[in-house]
Amino acid sequence: MFSVTVRDHIMIAHSFRGEVFGPAQRLHGATYVVDATFRRAELDADNIVVDIGLAGQRLAAVLGELNYRNLDELPEFAGVNTSTEMLARTIADRLADLVHAGSLGEGARALAGITVTLHESHAAWASYERTL
Amino acid sequence: MFSVTVRDHIMIAHSFRGEVFGPAQRLHGATYVVDATFRRAELDADNIVVDIGLAGQRLAAVLGELNYRNLDELPEFAGVNTSTEMLARTIADRLADLVHAGSLGEGARALAGITVTLHESHAAWASYERTL
Amino acid sequence: MFSVTVRDHIMIAHSFRGEVFGPAQRLHGATYVVDATFRRAELDADNIVVDIGLAGQRLAAVLGELNYRNLDELPEFAGVNTSTEMLARTIADRLADLVHAGSLGEGARALAGITVTLHESHAAWASYERTL
Amino acid sequence: MFSVTVRDHIMIAHSFRGEVFGPAQRLHGATYVVDATFRRAELDADNIVVDIGLAGQRLAAVLGELNYRNLDELPEFAGVNTSTEMLARTIADRLADLVHAGSLGEGARALAGITVTLHESHAAWASYERTL
Amino acid sequence: MFSVTVRDHIMIAHSFRGEVFGPAQRLHGATYVVDATFRRAELDADNIVVDIGLAGQRLAAVLGELNYRNLDELPEFAGVNTSTEMLARTIADRLADLVHAGSLGEGARALAGITVTLHESHAAWASYERTL
Amino acid sequence: MFSVTVRDHIMIAHSFRGEVFGPAQRLHGATYVVDATFRRAELDADNIVVDIGLAGQRLAAVLGELNYRNLDELPEFAGVNTSTEMLARTIADRLADLVHAGSLGEGARALAGITVTLHESHAAWASYERTL
Numbered sequence: 051m052f053s054v055t056v057r058d059h060i061m062i063a064h065s066f067r068g069e070v071f072g073p074a075q076r077l078h079g080a081t082y083v084v085d086a087t088f089r090r091a092e093l094d095a096d097n098i099v100v101d102i103g104l105a106g107q108r109l110a111a112v113l114g115e116l117n118y119r120n121l122d123e124l125p126e127f128a129g130v131n132t133s134t135e136m137l138a139r140t141i142a143d144r145l146a147d148l149v150h151a152g153s154l155g156e157g158a159r160a161l162a163g164i165t166v167t168l169h170e171s172h173a174a175w176a177s178y179e180r181t182l
Numbered sequence: 183m184f185s186v187t188v189r190d191h192i193m194i195a196h197s198f199r200g201e202v203f204g205p206a207q208r209l210h211g212a213t214y215v216v217d218a219t220f221r222r223a224e225l226d227a228d229n230i231v232v233d234i235g236l237a238g239q240r241l242a243a244v245l246g247e248l249n250y251r252n253l254d255e256l257p258e259f260a261g262v263n264t265s266t267e268m269l270a271r272t273i274a275d276r277l278a279d280l281v282h283a284g285s286l287g288e289g290a291r292a293l294a295g296i297t298v299t300l301h302e303s304h305a306a307w308a309s310y311e312r313t314l
Numbered sequence: 315m316f317s318v319t320v321r322d323h324i325m326i327a328h329s330f331r332g333e334v335f336g337p338a339q340r341l342h343g344a345t346y347v348v349d350a351t352f353r354r355a356e357l358d359a360d361n362i363v364v365d366i367g368l369a370g371q372r373l374a375a376v377l378g379e380l381n382y383r384n385l386d387e388l389p390e391f392a393g394v395n396t397s398t399e400m401l402a403r404t405i406a407d408r409l410a411d412l413v414h415a416g417s418l419g420e421g422a423r424a425l426a427g428i429t430v431t432l433h434e435s436h437a438a439w440a441s442y443e444r445t446l
Numbered sequence: 447m448f449s450v451t452v453r454d455h456i457m458i459a460h461s462f463r464g465e466v467f468g469p470a471q472r473l474h475g476a477t478y479v480v481d482a483t484f485r486r487a488e489l490d491a492d493n494i495v496v497d498i499g500l501a502g503q504r505l506a507a508v509l510g511e512l513n514y515r516n517l518d519e520l521p522e523f524a525g526v527n528t529s530t531e532m533l534a535r536t537i538a539d540r541l542a543d544l545v546h547a548g549s550l551g552e553g554a555r556a557l558a559g560i561t562v563t564l565h566e567s568h569a570a571w572a573s574y575e576r577t578l
Numbered sequence: 579m580f581s582v583t584v585r586d587h588i589m590i591a592h593s594f595r596g597e598v599f600g601p602a603q604r605l606h607g608a609t610y611v612v613d614a615t616f617r618r619a620e621l622d623a624d625n626i627v628v629d630i631g632l633a634g635q636r637l638a639a640v641l642g643e644l645n646y647r648n649l650d651e652l653p654e655f656a657g658v659n660t661s662t663e664m665l666a667r668t669i670a671d672r673l674a675d676l677v678h679a680g681s682l683g684e685g686a687r688a689l690a691g692i693t694v695t696l697h698e699s700h701a702a703w704a705s706y707e708r709t710l
Numbered sequence: 711m712f713s714v715t716v717r718d719h720i721m722i723a724h725s726f727r728g729e730v731f732g733p734a735q736r737l738h739g740a741t742y743v744v745d746a747t748f749r750r751a752e753l754d755a756d757n758i759v760v761d762i763g764l765a766g767q768r769l770a771a772v773l774g775e776l777n778y779r780n781l782d783e784l785p786e787f788a789g790v791n792t793s794t795e796m797l798a799r800t801i802a803d804r805l806a807d808l809v810h811a812g813s814l815g816e817g818a819r820a821l822a823g824i825t826v827t828l829h830e831s832h833a834a835w836a837s838y839e840r841t842l
């Protein structure tokens with residue numbers, strides 16, 4: 051199995067609901083360093099998993115919808131705890147939609163899966179892994 | 183599949199027995215930067231894999247039993263090569279025991295697995311992955 | 315010249331005023347990975363720059379006043395752009411006050427200077443360096 | 447499952463053929479920071495996955511064949527796009543050959559698999575994972 | 579003293595002349611992860627050292643002239659060993675020219691200095707520091 | 711001012727004397743990831759600060775005297791707290807001696823200074839900076 055990963059980042063504000071979150075129930079924020087990994091069983095005719103330039107552009111586009119935002123105010127997250135885990139899934143699912151729509155190139159339709167990892171600090175991170 | 187990882191570290195002394203270890207047969211030591219990863223198929227009602235604060239505290243407790251110790255003198259490791267690989271398993275198994283005992287919260291009983299990675303330098307690390 | 319550095323982090327929300335900040339004028343947030351460096355010309359009788367345990371605790375205390383906060387709502391920052399640069403100075407100055415108050419130990423009064431670096435992502439950081 | 451990883455690096459020149467590569471069709475180069483991971487279900491009698499010293503030496507030998515080279519001029523890569531993905535497979539396959547030949551020690555014949563990751567910058571990397 | 583640093587990277591081919599370079603006399607290449615640091619005694623009215631967005635764009639422009647190139651073929655480097663140290667100075671000097679030309683904003687004329695660091699691997703890097 | 715840095719590491723055991731060290735008074739150990747930085751005002755005729763291959767070899771030689779050792783048993787450290795700070799100075803001074811002896815090449819006599827940084831974990835490090 052092959053994989054290619056590209057890294058980017060976002061800076062967002064949000065708050066959590068639930069005692070488990072302690073002081074993170076207050077409005078605060080995070081930089082998420084985001085790693086998007088594309089997996090594939092065999093390389094294409096160009097010997098690549100995916101057009102890495104296109105992959106970086108699409109990741110930037112998906113992150114652009116969240117970047118410099120207060121997630122508490124986005125309708126799509128109304129009543130939702132925007133945990134690191136949940137955001138990893140959101141970003142992975144949006145990338146998957148773009149793959150299915152052909153936005154990462156026709157060849158990308160042969161991708162087997164996507165993993166998205168969000169680093170919230172030097173000492174904690176979360177991932178979501180899915181098939182395509 | 184979702185995962186959450188927390189990072190901490192320990193500083194220990196030990197020695198190895200066996201020619202394969204070369205100069206590491208002498209009493210020496212290591213800083214292990216320890217990454218504990220908790221995996222889970224679905225998020226809980228709070229949209230998280232595990233209470234990350236609790237995960238960090240339990241990891242610190244498990245590491246506290248080893249930190250600033252000469253592992254050669256711990257009865258539990260008598261006659262055992264405390265390799266990076268073996269310590270990764272020890273820490274993963276102790277975290278698994280805590281999960282089963284409910285120490286990471288009732289919700290953590292739905293965890294699917296644990297991976298522990300010990301970085302022994304900027305250029306070498308070892309992991310142990312297990313189910314729960 | 316000797317130095318010792320300890321690392322910790324905070325997660326905050328804030329917004330900026332001024333066209334130069336572009337989309338960062340919206341309420342957003344950041345994880346700052348914070349490195350506090352203590353400098354000293356000669357080591358003390360214990361062969362150290364500063365009690366590193368105490369240094370870590372005091373850094374955590376200074377960061378605790380900011381962590382999980384919306385900086386826009388803190389009276390001390392009213393009307394102030396809480397840029398990465400400015401926060402580096404704030405944290406350095408607060409650590410300097412603690413050094414002068416003896417909170418890092420009597421020996422720490424011999425410290426020559428402090429540098430605080432805030433990493434706002436994997437690709438950008440800011441520092442403030444001062445004497446004591 | 448256990449794993450052990452060792453890190454090294456190479457510095458090479460090459461060019462790509464195909465519009466998907468854009469400006470990388472020109473002769474350019476890369477530093478690849480290379481992580482070789484060896485996986486194994488159970489530890490050996492010494493409590494290790496593989497002799498890490500031997501693993502590092504064999505990785506260095508495999509990389510030595512590529513280091514400080516213009517890959518466009520190596521007969522083995524004639525007409526081949528030496529993408530990061532493809533080089534990860536090449537290095538993994540050559541390590542696998544060495545394992546099968548006994549060059550990583552007799553015990554290494556019990557290895558279950560190898561993964562090789564090539565970091566081409568701080569923001570992009572590729573992996574190839576195979577069984578043994 | 580304040581500073582702000584932005585990170586980017588280039589991928590180039592080149593060769594060296596001189597026995598001291600050993601196998602690096604052959605045509606090979608490198609990824610340079612480039613950190614550009616801007617220093618300033620006092621913050622401007624916006625509480626910043628420099629417009630970080632503009633700094634990143636100008637760094638990208640300077641790097642764009644070198645990226646995906648064989649440096650041996652660039653007239654400006656004819657007969658010159660394009661060592662990591664020398665490239666750090668070249669990039670710093672070109673950024674300094676842009677500062678002096680007002681391309682980093684009028685406020686940037688108050689910058690005190692620039693340091694450029696090029697990481698050529700996980701285990702080696704070089705810097706050039708200059709005043710403005 | 712130019713600088714070049716090379717990275718290596720050692721794994722040692724030791725203990726400290728003095729209440730300030732708390733549990734680190736017990737025999738324990740550390741991995742030190744060691745960065746040796748060589749500074750110089752102007753580049754030599756080859757456009758370099760120092761022969762980086764030679765610098766790496768000399769650093770390895772200096773570290774080899776400490777690696778896989780219990781520092782408490784080395785006569786040179788009898789009655790001395792082998793703190794991270796103190797070890798940074800020891801390594802810097804030994805490198806300086808080698809520079810003065812011509813072991814880093816005749817050209818290295820023009821070096822202006824050396825800084826040695828020892829990373830003892832992902833969250834703490836110490837440096838010693840000296841002139842030559």
